[in-house]
Amino acid sequence: MEVQxxxxxxxxxxxSVAISLGSTVIGLLIAVPAAWAxxxxxxxxxxxxxxxxxxxxxxxxVGVLVPIYIIFRDLGLLDxxxxxxxxxxxxxxxxxxxxxxxxxxxxxxxILEAARMDGATLGKELVYVLTPMAIPGxxxxxxxxxxLAWNEAFWTLNLxxxxxxxxxxxxxxxxxxxxxxxxxxxxxSTMAIAPIVILGWFSQKQLVRGLTFGAVK
Amino acid sequence: xxxHTILLGACSVVAFTGAASAETLTIATVNNxxxxxxxxxxxxxxxxxxxxDLEWVTLEENVLRQRVTTDIATNSGQYDVxxxxxxxxxxxxxxxxxxxxxxxPADYDAADLLPAIAGGLxxxxxxxxxxxxxxxxxxxxxxxxxxxxxxSIPSKPKWVDIKxxxxxxxxxxxxxxxxxxxxxxxxxxxxxxxxxxxNSYGARWFDMDWKPQFDTPEWKATLxxxxxxxxxYGPPGASSNGFNENLALFQQGKCGMWIDATVAASxxxxxxxxxxxxxxxxxxxxxxxxxxxxxxxxWSWNLAIPASTQKADAAKAFVAWATSKQYTDLVAKQDGWxxxxxxxxxxxxxxxxxxxxxxxxxxxxxxxNAVDTKKPSVQEIPYTGAQFVSIxxxxxxxxxxxxxxxxxxxxxxxxxQALSNxxxxxxxxxxxxxxxx
Amino acid sequence: xxxxHTHSAARLMMAPSVILLLLWMIVPLSMTVYxxxxxxxxxxxxxxxxxxxxNYRFFLTDPAFFQAIGNTLILVGGVLFATVxxxxxxxxxxxxxxxxxxxxRILVIAPFFVMPTVSALVWKNMLMNPVNGxxxxxxRFLGFQPIDFLSSIxxxxxxxxxxxxxxxxxxxxxxxxxxxxxxxxNEAAExxxxxxxxxxxxxxxxxxxxxxxxxxxxxxxxxxxxFAEILVTTNGGxxxxxxxxxxLVYMQALLQFDVGGASAGGIIAVILxxxxxxxxxxMIGKNLED
Numbered sequence: 001m002e003v004q005x006x007x008x009x010x011x012x013x014x015x016s017v018a019i020s021l022g023s024t025v026i027g028l029l030i031a032v033p034a035a036w037a038x039x040x041x042x043x044x045x046x047x048x049x050x051x052x053x054x055x056x057x058x059x060x061x062v063g064v065l066v067p068i069y070i071i072f073r074d075l076g077l078l079d080x081x082x083x084x085x086x087x088x089x090x091x092x093x094x095x096x097x098x099x100x101x102x103x104x105x106x107x108x109x110x111i112l113e114a115a116r117m118d119g120a121t122l123g124k125e126l127v128y129v130l131t132p133m134a135i136p137g138x139x140x141x142x143x144x145x146x147x148l149a150w151n152e153a154f155w156t157l158n159l160x161x162x163x164x165x166x167x168x169x170x171x172x173x174x175x176x177x178x179x180x181x182x183x184x185x186x187x188x189s190t191m192a193i194a195p196i197v198i199l200g201w202f203s204q205k206q207l208v209r210g211l212t213f214g215a216v217k
Numbered sequence: 218x219x220x221h222t223i224l225l226g227a228c229s230v231v232a233f234t235g236a237a238s239a240e241t242l243t244i245a246t247v248n249n250x251x252x253x254x255x256x257x258x259x260x261x262x263x264x265x266x267x268x269x270d271l272e273w274v275t276l277e278e279n280v281l282r283q284r285v286t287t288d289i290a291t292n293s294g295q296y297d298v299x300x301x302x303x304x305x306x307x308x309x310x311x312x313x314x315x316x317x318x319x320x321x322p323a324d325y326d327a328a329d330l331l332p333a334i335a336g337g338l339x340x341x342x343x344x345x346x347x348x349x350x351x352x353x354x355x356x357x358x359x360x361x362x363x364x365x366x367x368x369s370i371p372s373k374p375k376w377v378d379i380k381x382x383x384x385x386x387x388x389x390x391x392x393x394x395x396x397x398x399x400x401x402x403x404x405x406x407x408x409x410x411x412x413x414x415x416n417s418y419g420a421r422w423f424d425m426d427w428k429p430q431f432d433t434p435e436w437k438a439t440l441x442x443x444x445x446x447x448x449x450y451g452p453p454g455a456s457s458n459g460f461n462e463n464l465a466l467f468q469q470g471k472c473g474m475w476i477d478a479t480v481a482a483s484x485x486x487x488x489x490x491x492x493x494x495x496x497x498x499x500x501x502x503x504x505x506x507x508x509x510x511x512x513x514x515x516w517s518w519n520l521a522i523p524a525s526t527q528k529a530d531a532a533k534a535f536v537a538w539a540t541s542k543q544y545t546d547l548v549a550k551q552d553g554w555x556x557x558x559x560x561x562x563x564x565x566x567x568x569x570x571x572x573x574x575x576x577x578x579x580x581x582x583x584x585x586n587a588v589d590t591k592k593p594s595v596q597e598i599p600y601t602g603a604q605f606v607s608i609x610x611x612x613x614x615x616x617x618x619x620x621x622x623x624x625x626x627x628x629x630x631x632x633x634q635a636l637s638n639x640x641x642x643x644x645x646x647x648x649x650x651x652x653x654x
Numbered sequence: 655x656x657x658x659h660t661h662s663a664a665r666l667m668m669a670p671s672v673i674l675l676l677l678w679m680i681v682p683l684s685m686t687v688y689x690x691x692x693x694x695x696x697x698x699x700x701x702x703x704x705x706x707x708x709n710y711r712f713f714l715t716d717p718a719f720f721q722a723i724g725n726t727l728i729l730v731g732g733v734l735f736a737t738v739x740x741x742x743x744x745x746x747x748x749x750x751x752x753x754x755x756x757x758x759r760i761l762v763i764a765p766f767f768v769m770p771t772v773s774a775l776v777w778k779n780m781l782m783n784p785v786n787g788x789x790x791x792x793x794r795f796l797g798f799q800p801i802d803f804l805s806s807i808x809x810x811x812x813x814x815x816x817x818x819x820x821x822x823x824x825x826x827x828x829x830x831x832x833x834x835x836x837x838x839x840n841e842a843a844e845x846x847x848x849x850x851x852x853x854x855x856x857x858x859x860x861x862x863x864x865x866x867x868x869x870x871x872x873x874x875x876x877x878x879x880x881f882a883e884i885l886v887t888t889n890g891g892x893x894x895x896x897x898x899x900x901x902l903v904y905m906q907a908l909l910q911f912d913v914g915g916a917s918a919g920g921i922i923a924v925i926l927x928x929x930x931x932x933x934x935x936x937m938i939g940k941n942l943e944d
Contacts, residue, residue, distance in 0.1 A: 034671035037664035049672065051935060056679040057875045058927035059686070062904045063920020065287065066696065066913045067685035073293045090678045095872060097671055102868050103830075140830060144823070151769045153882060157280055158287065161295040162243055162272045171769055173248045173275035189772045196767045200760060279885070283908040290696035290911065312699065392785070402891040404909075454784035454802040456892045462779070471785060609697035613910035616889070624893025627805040635893075642717065649712050649915070650695075 009170065009191060016166035017195075018081050019156070020149035023088035024142055027096050030089075032138065035100030040112065050101065053094040061154045072159055079161045087159065088149045095148070096141055103137025143200065150196050167192040240531050241270040246300040247281050247518060251350050251558050254548060255539055261547055262538045269531045278405070289314050294525035297532045301346065303337040303517045303590075304605050310345035316522040316529055318344045321537050329542070329562050331582075334517050337590045337603070346519035347540040350480065351560030353584035354413055354514035354604075356500040357467065357485055358474040359493060362386045362393065370474075372580075374503045376417070376442065379474065383450040386473030395450030397472035398443070401459035402623040404605060404615025410476065411622060412604035412615075413512030415439040418505050421594035422606050427652040429643035431618075431636045438505075440622060440632045447626055456627040468492060476502065478516065479584055482577035483555060499580040501587070513593040515585065515603040517560065560585055610650045617642050683924075690917035697911045709918035718894040718902060723926065726898040729813055730877040730930075734870055736817040741824030741869065742862070745832050746854075748825070766822035774886035777815045778804065808888045808896040815883050820876070824869045831865035832858065874934060878927050899923045 038046045068087075069078075077083030111133075115125050153168040160169060174188040246252045252275070259271050274296070276284060285299050289309065301309070309315050321327060327335070327344065334351045338344055356379070358370050366385035371378060383395030399410045412422075420435035430436060447455050450473075452466060460477060464484060467475045468491040475481070488494040502512040520536045522529060538544060545557050545565060554574035557565060559581055565571055566582045575581075593602050600606045605615065618639040625635035693705040713719065748759055765773065781788050782803040790800035803811040835858065843853050881900045884890055890897035890905075903923060907916030 030670045030674065033667035037667040041661055041664035043661070043664075049668070051931065053671070053675055054871060054875055055928055055931060056675050058878065058924050058931070059679075059683060060879050060881075060900045060903050060920050060923050062881065062900065062907045063916050063923065064682045064686055065907060066291070066916075067682045067689065069287055069291055069293070070685075071681070073291055078293055079295055090674065093671060093675060094875075098868060098872060099827075102864060105864065140826070144826070147766060151767070153769055153771060157276070158284060161245070161288075162274050165274070168769060169274070169276070171772060172277050172280050174277075189769070192769065192772075193767045197760070197764065200763060200767065286696065286908075286911060290699065308697065312697075402889040406889070452785055453800065454805050457778070457804040457888055462783075465779075466785060469786070609695065610910065613905055613912070616905060616909055620889070620891045620893050620897075623889075623891040624895065627892035629892055629895065638717070645712065645716075646910075649708070651693075 012165060012167045012170040013195065015081060015164055016150055016168075019084045019088055019164075019166055020146045022081070022085040023092065023149050024096075024145040026085065027089045027093050027145060028138065028142060031093055031096035031100055031141075032134075035097050035104055036134075038097070038101050039104035039107075040109075050098065053097055057091065057094055065158060068155075069159070078159060079164050081164045083159060084156060084164055084166070087155050088152060091152075091155070092145050092148055096145055099141045099144065100134075100137060103141070104134060106137075107133050146199065147196055239268050239270045240528055241272050242297040242528060242531055242535055243272045243274060243295060244298040244300075244535070245274045245276070245281060245285050245296045247278050248275050249278075249518065251556075252300065252518070254552065254556065255349075255544075258544075258547055258551065262535065265538070266531070266534055269534065271535070289523050289525070292525050294523065294527070296523060297526040297528050298535055299521045299523055300349070300518055301521050303334075303346075303348075303515065303519065303603075304607065304611070306338045306346045306519060306521060307340050307601070307607055308609055309521075310340040310343075314524055315345045316524055316526070316533075318347050318522070318533070318536065320533070322541075324543075325537055325541055326564075329564050331561060331563060331585055333515060333585050333588045333590065334561055337515055337517065338519055346521035347536050348517045348519050348561040349540055350558035351515070351517035351585060352479045353516075353560075353581070353588055354410070354477060354502050354512060355479050355482070355580055355584045356474055356476050356503065357482060358382070358498050358500065359386070359470075359472070359496050360498040361493075361496040362473050363498070366473075370498065370500050372500050374500050376503045376505050379476075379503050380442075380446060383446060383474060387450045392471055393473060394452040394466075394471060395473040396446055397452055397458070397463045397466050397475045398447060398455070399459055399463060399477065400447065400451075400455040400623055400626045401457050401462070402616060402619040403459065404612050404619060406459040406619065407623055407626075408615045408619040409514065409516075409604045411439065411443060411619075413502065413514040414443060416593050416595075416604070417503060417508065417510050417512045418442075419508045419510065419595050421596045421598050423599060423647075425597055425599050427599060427647055427654075429640050429647065431640040431643065436636060437632070440625065440636060443622075444625060444632055448628075456623045478514075479577065479581040480559065482581065483559070483575065486576060487555075499577050501580065501584055508595055510595050511584075511587050513588045513590070513603050515588040515590055610646060614643050614646050617646070686917045686920050689913050690921050692914045694914040694917075695910070695912050705914060709914045710922070713902075713906075713915060713919045713922060716902070718897055721894050722897050722899050722902045725809055725894075725896060726878065726900075726926075727930075728809060729816070729880060729898055730874055732810075732813040733817045733820060733877050734873055736813070737820045737824040737873060738866060738869060740817070740821050741828045742859075742866075744821070744825040745828040745862075746858075748829055749832050762825055763822045765819055766826075768819070770819065770882040771886055773819060774815055774883040777811075777818075778887045782811060804888050805892055808892065812880075812883055812887060812896055815887070816877065816880055819883075820873055823873065827865050827869050828862055831862045835861045871931075871934065874930065875927075878923075878930070899926065 038050065072078045072083055112125065156166050156168045157172055171188060171192050256273055263269065263271065281300065285296065285301065288295050306315070330348060331351065334348045335344060338346045338348060356370065356374060363370060363382060363386065368382045368385040370382050379396070387393065387395035399407045401407055415436060418435050418439040420433060420439055421430050424430055452471060463472070463475055463477060464481055466472050467485055470493045482499060485491050485497050486494050502514060504511050520539055522532045522536060526532055540561065542562065542564060545562065548557050549570070554571045557571060566578055572578050588603060590603050591601055592598070600608060605611055621635040621638045624630050625632050690709050691705060692702050693708065694702045744762060748762065752758070784790050784800050784802040789803070793800040801807070839857060843857050848856070879900045880898060881904060884896055884898065884901050888896045890901045900923065903916055903919040906912045906919050
């Protein structure tokens with residue numbers, strides 16, 4: 001196939017998988033406890049912290065490219081998967097915290113109270129009572145973040161060359177060349193989005209079934 | 218199926234790491250057809266140099282430019298060979314960012330490179346990049362429509378001829394527009410065309426004190442005539458048409474004439490892609506009155522070696538291979554002479570096989586040879602260039618001015634307003650950049 | 655229910671996120687602030703010098719600046735309205751049991767999977783093109799003059815493309831919220847004789863309030879920095895009619911490679927974005943509390 005011949009699809013594919021999965025999983029490990037704490041032990045400053053987190057996303061990426069590029073060069077992170085995982089994790093972390101916070105807020109407090117009355121420790125509370133109820137929210141956060149990381153096309157293009165370049169670089173080699181090669185562009189984009197569509201397809205059943213948890217309210 | 222995919226992927230990862238022992242060149246290139254062809258032919262190179270592996274980074278033009286510029290300016294050294302335009306080459310060479318292309322193999326024959334092209338890539342007579350393909354601009358027109366409308370386009374047209382022909386060929390009821398020109402804002406889009414057109418109108422970007430010249434009658438005439446042509450005979454939505462959009466329009470038979478880069482000739486005469494392949498005629502870029510300037514449009518995509526590379530010898534070997542006569546022969550053998558990278562070597566245009574396969578060859582050569590990059594305007598100027606001005610600030614200024622002219626084409630501002638906005642914003646940028654230097 | 659024990663645990667749980675984001679904010683931000691006071695162009699190394707407020711002065715007096723602010727607000731506002739309204743409608747629709755629900759859902763969500771550059775290219779060349787586009791063919795078929803989308807209504811056209819991309823996100827979040835609405839509540843209201851409209855106004859919308867807030871806040875953050883769609887379709891034009899703040903910064907950063915100017919523009923964009931956020935929170939922030 002013509003499209004396949006141009007560049008190593010699977011090389012880019014694995015980079016995309018590693019970067020989006022890696023950043024999402026690490027992000028979740030950090031975001032779940034934070035969102036949890038905000039949802040179940042809110043303080044006066046919780047809302048401010050949430051908004052502040054979101055505000056870290058406001059610096060336009062094009063404006064900070066040069067500082068980040070220089071930092072990455074000095075740390076030897078240019079064109080490495082780990083560098084991109086870190087960046088993707090950081091730019092999506094506020095979104096993760098936010099989404100998880102919203103979902104966790106939906107979990108009724110009474111259940112928590114009841115568990116405490118029964119003498120459950122914080123650890124037990126987490127593992128036995130709340131986690132099962134939180135899974136759907138975590139799952140949809142996971143899915144959305146994989147999509148966001150998969151499609152992110154500014155940092156992934158500007159901080160990689162060949163070794164760590166994901167599918168966005170594959171796509172960038174097809175968009176607006178001399179002449180409109182629609183057929184090839186379409187084939188390339190289909191190959192680039194197919195994995196994520198399939199992922200969406202499989203997860204959406206689980207996702208939507210889980211999301212009806214509000215019935216316990 | 219899934220297991221199969223995983224296995225395939227795993228194999229490619231293994232193949233990728235397994236080859237690490239040889240020297241690996243990372244080559245950044247643009248996704249044009251000719252470059253893609255080069256990637257498919259690299260077996261020939263690796264057969265000659267088994268100790269060198271090639272790693273490609275293929276990107277769309279704008280992304281490529283921002284990518285390699287950031288890399289070279291921060292001295293990050295991620296690439297060993299860069300594909301850059303003749304706009305960048307002299308600017309970067311003066312910053313000592315590029316290695317000189319010298320000590321080439323004896324059969325490379327640097328004297329065979331077209332003088333206009335080589336001149337644009339040299340600083341103090343030293344070559345800093347090797348041209349991969351080159352282009353000027355010319356008129357492409359539909360011979361069948363011209364015949365039907367009873368007009369003829371001379372091979373050395375003047376702008377009045379163009380206007381007359383555009384009027385005669387336009388048949389909006391049948392979706393035929395007399396002329397298609399670039400309108401999408403950008404220094405490499407509408408300003409490439411308007412820069413060349415203004416050169417042919419005797420205009421200049423700056424006077425000897427670096428004062429912008431949009432308030433001069435030459436620029437006013439350029440813009441007014443451009444708008445008149447496009448408003449009366451151009452397609453709708455022209456203010457978002459760039460090279461690719463116009464190419465699609467022409468290939469579908471919607472345009473009577475199209476004035477654009479000479480490389481387009483091989484696309485519009487390709488029967489697989491173009492509905493009008495058999496009916497395309499060519500003429501030189503138009504001139505106005507007897508000003509004696511045919512636009513001076515010159516662009517080439519070139520291979521250059523960044524000073525930050527650790528693998529200069531291997532990189533040089535690759536650059537020499539990709540821009541050699543042997544490479545041209547290789548392409549001709551594989552894909553036919555029509556596909557040979559145009560506009561870089563005199564020998565190609567003396568080749569009878571090429572002349573026969575490429576009806577546009579002669580006009581392309583003549584267009585390129587007519588260019589003088591040392592003096593793109595007929596007036597006195599402090600800069601070199603072509604359809605662009607060779608200063609680092611030009612990308613930003615050109616695009617901002619392009620936005621104004623694009624706005625005038627969309628009918629949102631008058632020509633006078635667009636020119637005065639352009640004058641004002643260019644003055645601002647030049648002042649900010651600290652001109653006159 | 656809050657105790658000292660849970661509070662200190664909570665602080666510990668939040669620490670990694672807060673510290674990481676603090677670093678992520680402070681390091682680039684302070685470098686950006688520093689660069690914004692320099693005359694610093696990547697293409698002219700070795701000429702960096704202190705420039706005072708010059709970069710800010712030039713950015714703020716750019717004739718395109720105020721238009722860019724206006725465009726940014728219109729784009730954000732328009733897309734927010736379209737996606738929230740459309741998202742509610744789609745969520746209500748998709749919440750109904752119907753044939754092929756799974757397929758319909760995945761189709762609705764699909765635009766979100768497509769990379770912005772690709773979808774912008776498709777919209778521009780296949781749908782909105784006044785000569786070859788699908789919309790133009792439809793208009794001609796119905797006997798109308800085709801609209802020249804990207805030249806005559808560039809900002810609206812871009813908003814349309816962006817809204818198409820973000821509608822699935824809004825739908826997904828709102829659908830999730832809708833599904834947590836208890837069936838009993840809804841049925842009880844139905845028994846009381848509330849019609850569909852009243853149920854929507856008094857039960858469903860209040861229930862979705864927090865989800866709507868989240869959609870608005872998260873989308874705002876992304877919409878303030880819309881960029882790829884503009885670059886691909888109009889290059890900010892014609893003129894500066896579809897230039898937003900991010901695009902203006904892009905012109906400085908990646909066309910001029912003027913790091914100083916781009917940094918100043920970036921700082922101004924951050925300040926303005928924070929102002930927008932404060933207003934937004936004033937307006938809808940109460941939904942965040944319980």
